[in-house]
Amino acid sequence: AFFSIILGFLFLFVLRNDFRKLKRLAPFWYILFLIGGFLNTSVRDSIQMFGDSNYYYLELLERPIEKQRSFSAKAKILSNNKTSVRPTNTLLYFEKSAGVKDLLPGDKIELFSKPSEIIGPKNPNEFDYRAYLELLNIHSRFYIKQKDWLLAEPGSGLKRTSVKIQFHFNEVIQNFGFPEKESAVLQALLIGNRFALSDELTASYASAGAMHVLAVSGLHVGILLFVLLNISKPLLLLRYGKLVQGIIVVVGIWSYAFITGLSPSVMRATTMFTFIYLGRFGKRDVSIYNALLASAFFLLLLQPNLIFQVGFQLSYAAVLGILYLQPKFYSLIPKPKNIILDKVWAITCVSFAAQLATFPFSIYYFHQFPLLFLFSNLIVIVVTYAIMVFGLFFLYIASIGVFVPVTYNPLHYLVWVMNYSVQFIQGIPNSVVYELSIVRLELILLYITITLMSIGLVQKSFKLLSSALAFLLILLTFNVWENKQLEHSSELTFYAVRKNTAIGLRKGKEAVLFADSAFLMNESKMKFHIMHHLWSQNLKDLKLVSLESEFELGTNEMYRNKTLYLENQKVRIVDSDFNQSEFNQDDIVVLTSNTKVLNGAMKVIASSRTTSSNKLKWKEYYSDAFVDLDEGFYSISLNKD
Numbered sequence: 001a002f003f004s005i006i007l008g009f010l011f012l013f014v015l016r017n018d019f020r021k022l023k024r025l026a027p028f029w030y031i032l033f034l035i036g037g038f039l040n041t042s043v044r045d046s047i048q049m050f051g052d053s054n055y056y057y058l059e060l061l062e063r064p065i066e067k068q069r070s071f072s073a074k075a076k077i078l079s080n081n082k083t084s085v086r087p088t089n090t091l092l093y094f095e096k097s098a099g100v101k102d103l104l105p106g107d108k109i110e111l112f113s114k115p116s117e118i119i120g121p122k123n124p125n126e127f128d129y130r131a132y133l134e135l136l137n138i139h140s141r142f143y144i145k146q147k148d149w150l151l152a153e154p155g156s157g158l159k160r161t162s163v164k165i166q167f168h169f170n171e172v173i174q175n176f177g178f179p180e181k182e183s184a185v186l187q188a189l190l191i192g193n194r195f196a197l198s199d200e201l202t203a204s205y206a207s208a209g210a211m212h213v214l215a216v217s218g219l220h221v222g223i224l225l226f227v228l229l230n231i232s233k234p235l236l237l238l239r240y241g242k243l244v245q246g247i248i249v250v251v252g253i254w255s256y257a258f259i260t261g262l263s264p265s266v267m268r269a270t271t272m273f274t275f276i277y278l279g280r281f282g283k284r285d286v287s288i289y290n291a292l293l294a295s296a297f298f299l300l301l302l303q304p305n306l307i308f309q310v311g312f313q314l315s316y317a318a319v320l321g322i323l324y325l326q327p328k329f330y331s332l333i334p335k336p337k338n339i340i341l342d343k344v345w346a347i348t349c350v351s352f353a354a355q356l357a358t359f360p361f362s363i364y365y366f367h368q369f370p371l372l373f374l375f376s377n378l379i380v381i382v383v384t385y386a387i388m389v390f391g392l393f394f395l396y397i398a399s400i401g402v403f404v405p406v407t408y409n410p411l412h413y414l415v416w417v418m419n420y421s422v423q424f425i426q427g428i429p430n431s432v433v434y435e436l437s438i439v440r441l442e443l444i445l446l447y448i449t450i451t452l453m454s455i456g457l458v459q460k461s462f463k464l465l466s467s468a469l470a471f472l473l474i475l476l477t478f479n480v481w482e483n484k485q486l487e488h489s490s491e492l493t494f495y496a497v498r499k500n501t502a503i504g505l506r507k508g509k510e511a512v513l514f515a516d517s518a519f520l521m522n523e524s525k526m527k528f529h530i531m532h533h534l535w536s537q538n539l540k541d542l543k544l545v546s547l548e549s550e551f552e553l554g555t556n557e558m559y560r561n562k563t564l565y566l567e568n569q570k571v572r573i574v575d576s577d578f579n580q581s582e583f584n585q586d587d588i589v590v591l592t593s594n595t596k597v598l599n600g601a602m603k604v605i606a607s608s609r610t611t612s613s614n615k616l617k618w619k620e621y622y623s624d625a626f627v628d629l630d631e632g633f634y635s636i637s638l639n640k641d
Contacts, residue, residue: 055080061075063103072093073094074089075089077089090142105155109151114142118138123533162258173395181201184201232244269315272296356450437536449472493635513542514545547573573592588604589604591607
């Protein structure tokens, strides 16, 4: 309690004072962060897998989400074997059944099952799903059959009520006969339900640089804040009008957060705008950057791991970029006299500022960059504003049983225009640069360069601009060195892919991926397991070759009859139809089925398509010459000494 009181006074100090005074408390802030980090680490390190227990009592944290073959949900483990434990989160995968659909946040359930460990990445540059879940305090998962769970106690609380209201508005949208695509976008844009969006539609918005409109976040809360401020302006003429306006604005944006299910993204955005608004609410204006810092500090106090989450990083980078850079960009030209041109220029400046502030994160996490983001955002921001105004009014009148076509028709056509525009921009050739990859050091250097360059240009500081150029030179030097290292190296990589075989051969900046046809046709699986590794090598040319085909690599090098012939090496892919009679001491053998023990091979690599019992026999026979890809990838350098 004392710790919370001290932090409360600190928040007030941040909101009402400038950074120069704040510096005096720098050691205190540092100690508080150390305490928070220690407590957070202590909690994380105390997590256990609870041994062989097969009884768990849990509380659902969200409504189960329907997947292709199951329902998934986050839950909190409260006890195991009737013994209370330190609460930790877990992932639940329910077998599809009617009862799962009725579960809500807060429901207590009993599980008669054992958790399974979350496996880390097995390939280079593969997305570390285990580390990502650990940031959410999730350390295990359950695969649950219909007979292995039962509802112990219905839940209660704000989150449960919020999800019920969100589900009600979701049914309102679905019941009014919008076409499938328009209905899906309305559900995502107005109430934060993205589960009706098709993969194709999601990809279109991502490629056009407009994905942010489909996730209720800062843009939506900012639009609502702007609307509430404008419609409540007449209240400022009253004696206590400013106070009444403040209550309306804060209650309004938090009510919107409530009907969208209190999702993390909308909670983050609402908290941010609440602090910014209240920071400027008093008699004297407070630095907007202090208010932004206070909101971030408050959120990190509640959940320190937020700082590592992509949504938090993108949100605060975008808002900081808009607050600092947009006014500077807007003042580059004289204010247009035409109001439409003025608004177009203002929106363009907002888009450019947000994109400049977030593009390093976008490349680092998503490996692509939309070149036409200015055009797409010019359309979607204007249309989103109109959809928010008509849409929220539509939800209100429709939920009380009144249907007014004057709101239905504009909503239908507005969403259709936005979908058509986004898909048109996506279809323009070379509108998106794909396969981009930077490492963490390059991400840090990029942000240092952008920050110094931006401040230097605004303040016309030669010292800051020189520093920015110095960091840019370091970044370029690192990039050149990295490329030279790749150009003069070659490697053979055997990837760990469940139920598939994949082998990568890279010589300099050219590569060939040999894999079975089923894997080559599965774009999402390839991207998850392998493509991030290949993108990180800045390849000039990548060829995909099926294991069932033949391929000429160059002079005396080829792939034929499931054998890769290299200059000083042969890689044989062995299945049940392979002739096992002759193997040289230098051969590498990849076992893709349950074959007999082979004689004479230098290295034997077992894919995940082979059984555990056979792997044990092979490991005993070959000892150190045996590699099990279920334990992770295997790489061989082909560099000449």
